[in-house]
Amino acid sequence: MVDLFTPCRALIHLTQMAIVAWIYSNEGAPAVLLLHELSQNDGDWSVLPALPHLSVSFSQSAAWFVFVEEETSIMLTSLLRVLNRYDAQKEWFLGKRLHDDKASIVHHYAFSEDPSSFGYPDPAAGWVLSTPLLHRLAERIQYSPLKSDFTIDLKHEIALYIWDDGRGPELKDVPDFCAGPGAHCATAITASLPTCGDPVKKEDIFVAVKTCEKFHSDRVPVVKATWERDAAFLEYYSDVTDPSIPTIHLGVPNTERGHCGKTFAILKRFLSPAVPEADWLLIVDDDTLISLPRLRSLLRCYDATEAVSLGERYGYGLGQKGYSYTTGGAGMVFSRTAVAKILSSGCSCYHDDAPDDMVLGMCLTMLNVPITHSPLFHQAHPEDYPTAWLSNQRPISFHKHCTTDPVAVFTHWLQDHQAHPEL
Template sequence: MIPGNPDVGHTVAFYLIFLSFLPVNLATSNSRQGSQKQNTEEVFYDSQLDLREIVFVIQSQSNSYHVRQAERRREDLLQQTQSLTQPPPLVLFLHSLTDNEGDWSILPLLPYFSLSFGKNSSWLVFLEEETKVKVTKLLQILRKFDRRKVALYIWENGQGPRLTGVPELCTESEASQAAQHCATTLSNLSPLCGDPVKKEEIFVAVKTCKKFHNERVPVVKKTWERDASLLEYYSDHADPTIPTIDLGVPNTERGHCGKTFAIMKRYVSEAVPKTSWLLVVDDDTLISLPRLQMLLSCYDPSEPVCLGERYGYGLGQGGYSYITGGGGMVFSRTAVMKLLASGCKCYSDDAPDDMVLGMCFNALGLPVTHSPLFHQARPEDYSREFLNHQVPISFHKHWNIDPIAVFNRWLKDGLTSEIPQKFMKSTKEEL
């Protein structure tokens, strides 16, 4: 989390974080950045380190698809350790450790980890569900470091923690030649769990207003509208040339809670065809619907699913998570029905719709589900390492860019599970 900023986004999710005890230590790394120089005082070879001193924490989520993913990762870790003639390590699922909504941000869990594992464990290893680990290689790396000193200490001049870069902890694809030295790798495939969801099962709601009818709506029509089977534009002004629908909610400058709740009520009414999924986007959202169809093949619409890029508000003080609206918010019909039946509503029409929805789902005990493939900002607002191993689904904002060019470069490829080669090279060179 960012000190002093309660509104925290889920940033680069694929780096490993090590916490070592005696005292608590922290190290982070990626395959291209971070110093490869190590102070000789920080290095020694701990030939006695074994698997029992390592606790793996998979950053799992409670949705059934993500539980299955975490179980596969745990099974892979344990299978590797069977050949090492050592007792297996402890492998934990983050979502099941406590009932605290903010556990995914890790910091609220640090006291729990210290109390539970501080005496008998030397290292905590945090993994994303997609992180593949070569256990033998990881042991070799950890044995190089003095777990009493290496990662986190406070400088005497008060400038904060020092991080230790470890080049063997990589974000490369497992199939990449550059990954031969790596202890960790990542998949570069988009999730696909069967046939993509039919586009007729996704109802698309685009929020707009009169002042953007001639500026933003034409971009949607020239880019991704053609991939939608069921789509409606909702505005403060009915324009038959688009067409737009006036829901009777005045346009607001700050938030769109009233409009979003009106969209949800219309979605479950007889006014529109019945579908399994509702997608709510802004008029300056750029999105690949074919890739969304692939992703949704992994989710069960009979479950209350709220999917997108997860942010958090006040997570260290009993706050809540929410799906940020700019990158697109996806709801199963079941989730919408439960939300509306609860009576939860906007405290004002101009309240931030995504945050109010987060509060409502939190009150209902329904977790939101994070996907790093949705993006609240523009491509250039993200790091190279974050984007060069994923197949993005959405970006947001037209500010200072050519939105049609951005769509054509990043999102146009349609139904493909591999990273489009046309931007892989340029991403690595330019971002």
């Protein structure tokens, strides 16, 4: 048996980045399963809908189920030594413990009186279910629906479901599940940003910034002071034409909630002769902060001639065969091929103020285009995520300016020092 096991390194080059389930059996070699290949259910990436299948197919032969991500390395002998400390006939939920530093909107302000009291696993370090626990959860998931239709932060929601208001086990913090390499580590995160060759060119990305008149004086200047200079092609789309920025009015009125009409107008403009031809389209809000150099590095791992949708993946109704979508505030990335496929399919908004990210998710699901997740995109600002988790990343984006200094956030978390020595 080898000491180092990197189960999913090749996946980084695919348009479907998946969580890996690593299963240790008492007999024979370990089996590696890619969750997105288990069934035709798109929601298997959220793990809970996949548990019944795992229980039926493997619980008789597997002692432990270990869930890891693409960048996770497993030291097999160390992992087996760790698992042998625990009675596999009992219910165990093991992993590297994270907790909220403060009450977080991402977690609906759960445990607001004492955010650190509830622990959930770092998925990149791996987490483990014993077979008895997995089997019980698989039975429960079939008769006890999830409390929310939305899947927003998988690691926290899985821990909540397992804990079950105190009726189930809490996460057992295991120091051998590591965020970085170490002599004692059974698992380790090998890279914070994948390396797939030279970054794509600046000219390969067209950036669309959604804004409106009331934010021209406060949000747009932040974009201009931070990341706009890293874009070769960028346009601001507003409800008025303002030559001082400049902005473009696409003929779609401003809406207070969803921006589906504006987003579909952007998709059409991207394919038109009105803008320079580029392989990738990035759509962001005017209060999105993003590192375009890091995005260019990430996009090297994908093929723009395929239909690719990339960002922070959320889910809606996944327990009932719903759909996935990239959340808009974190930034939505589409290959030119994906945009053409969406527009040629007849997909459209049911209203201008429909949620654009969710409508696009429904369209892409209908077209069998996978929603590719990257944990480097963030729908909220840094304070809403565990510091221990963010410190092992090179984040690509954050969202929202409220209660924070957006320029300071960009400088600390997203700044490319060579590109912006003056910040």
